[in-house]
Amino acid sequence: xxxxxxxxxxxxxxxxxxxxxxxxxxxxxxxxxxxxxxxxxxxxxxxxxxxxxxxxxxxxxxxxxxxxxxxxxxxxxxxxxxxxxxxxxxxxxxxxxxxxxxxxxxxxxxxxxxxxxxxxxxxxxxxxxxxxxxxxxxxxxxxxxxxxxxxxxxxxxxxxxx
Amino acid sequence: xxxxxxxxxxxxxxxxxxxxxxxxxxxxxxxxxxxxxxxxxxxxxxxxxxxxxxxxxxxxxxxxxxxxxxxxxxxxxxxxxxxxxxxxxxxxxxxxxxxxxxxxxxxxxxxxxxxxxxxxxxxxxxxxxxxxxxxxxxxxxxxxxxxxxxxxxxxxxxxxxxxxxxxxxxxxxxxxxxxxxxxxxxxxxxxxxxxxxxxxxxxxxxxxxxxxxxxxxxxxxxxxxxxxxxxxxxxxxxxxxxxxxxxxxx
Numbered sequence: 001x002x003x004x005x006x007x008x009x010x011x012x013x014x015x016x017x018x019x020x021x022x023x024x025x026x027x028x029x030x031x032x033x034x035x036x037x038x039x040x041x042x043x044x045x046x047x048x049x050x051x052x053x054x055x056x057x058x059x060x061x062x063x064x065x066x067x068x069x070x071x072x073x074x075x076x077x078x079x080x081x082x083x084x085x086x087x088x089x090x091x092x093x094x095x096x097x098x099x100x101x102x103x104x105x106x107x108x109x110x111x112x113x114x115x116x117x118x119x120x121x122x123x124x125x126x127x128x129x130x131x132x133x134x135x136x137x138x139x140x141x142x143x144x145x146x147x148x149x150x151x152x153x154x155x156x157x158x159x160x161x162x
Numbered sequence: 163x164x165x166x167x168x169x170x171x172x173x174x175x176x177x178x179x180x181x182x183x184x185x186x187x188x189x190x191x192x193x194x195x196x197x198x199x200x201x202x203x204x205x206x207x208x209x210x211x212x213x214x215x216x217x218x219x220x221x222x223x224x225x226x227x228x229x230x231x232x233x234x235x236x237x238x239x240x241x242x243x244x245x246x247x248x249x250x251x252x253x254x255x256x257x258x259x260x261x262x263x264x265x266x267x268x269x270x271x272x273x274x275x276x277x278x279x280x281x282x283x284x285x286x287x288x289x290x291x292x293x294x295x296x297x298x299x300x301x302x303x304x305x306x307x308x309x310x311x312x313x314x315x316x317x318x319x320x321x322x323x324x325x326x327x328x329x330x331x332x333x334x335x336x337x338x339x340x341x342x343x344x345x346x347x348x349x350x351x352x353x354x355x356x357x358x359x360x361x362x363x364x365x366x367x368x369x370x371x372x373x374x375x376x377x378x379x380x381x382x383x384x385x386x387x388x389x390x391x392x393x394x395x396x397x398x399x400x401x402x403x404x405x406x407x408x409x410x411x412x
Contacts, residue, residue, distance in 0.1 A: 046260030057322035
């Protein structure tokens with residue numbers, strides 16, 4: 001029994017330390033850099049278009065998950081709407097990075113929406129890699145790779161639920 | 163008529179020298195008409211040499227390249243009608259698309275110009291390319307006009323996002339040091355990317371005097387060999403220096 005408790009404490013400790021990669025300052029950094037990259041108007045559509053093309057180029061099978069929203073053609077009206085919805089969700093999460101309780105609520109809301117779809121972990125990895133390339137291209141300069149990778153981890157874990 | 167004169171002169175000379183020279187000897191022995199042909203061939207060889215020289219000279223004057231350069235410069239002055247970071251599709255369509263979508267494998271322009279081979283050529287940033295030119299500093303650092311070299315050391319273009327080429331380079335800057343004013347060269351490793359849509363190579367030195375300075379080189383002279391570069395503060399884009407770099411011959 002004691003061993004179990006020790007293991008549980010250890011597991012919590014590991015979880016906390018691995019999540020603590022995204023510290024307060026990094027969160028603020030990600031927030032401000034996201035605001036620049038997320039942009040507005042047509043630039044936002046192009047930004048999300050580039051992200052989704054990069055995702056489907058890595059994991060073409062993932063298109064099957066998005067059949068309902070026109071995933072066969074990323075330029076279709078349905079898919080553009082969907083991709084903007086996804087970025088809007090990401091925008092909410094990133095905007096809440098400095099408010100832990102509200103962040104947790106939003107993440108569990110998103111987790112509920114994703115749970116039934118059984119999304120493989122490597123699709124999340126593809127999303128992360130796509131962001132990792134399109135973000136610096138969009139920002140040009142002044143982007144912190146480490147902060148993004150640490151904080152994306154927090155978001156992805158929250159949505160995946162593990 | 164003058165050929166005959168030359169020939170007779172040659173024959174006369176060879177006779178005057180006796181039978182010493184092979185050329186003269188053969189000329190004297192053989193048919194005079196063959197001799198004339200030999201002189202003609204000799205004259206043709208001379209003409210070909212002159213033509214070869216002219217070809218070398220002609221290489222420096224490429225009308226098509228000149229017109230292309232003029233066109234690019236005029237377009238640059240006129241503006242494309244697109245905002246910064248957008249690509250003008252060109253032709254009669256006058257359509258602007260985001261530079262995130264240029265050369266990404268999807269045809270986004272109505273005229274498909276954003277995936278053209280000449281737009282998506284990676285020639286400007288081939289690893290091994292060395293660009294050289296004189297840099298003029300106007301602020302940030304106190305430096306005399308000196309030569310700067312940018313050597314592309316390696317490039318990477320990820321398959322799933324081809325709108326950019328990641329570039330590693332070595333930036334070398336000459337500067338004068340010491341009482342004897344000798345030239346020293348500082349080398350700064352830098353990383354950055356090439357943007358097809360804007361034809362800009364952007365480099366950030368990793369450390370050293372240039373750590374806070376970004377280098378933005380725009381291939382705006384109508385070819386892949388000349389680039390107008392600006393060195394500016396990374397954060398504010400305040401311009402520190404400018405240079406016109408050209409590809410060094412291998």
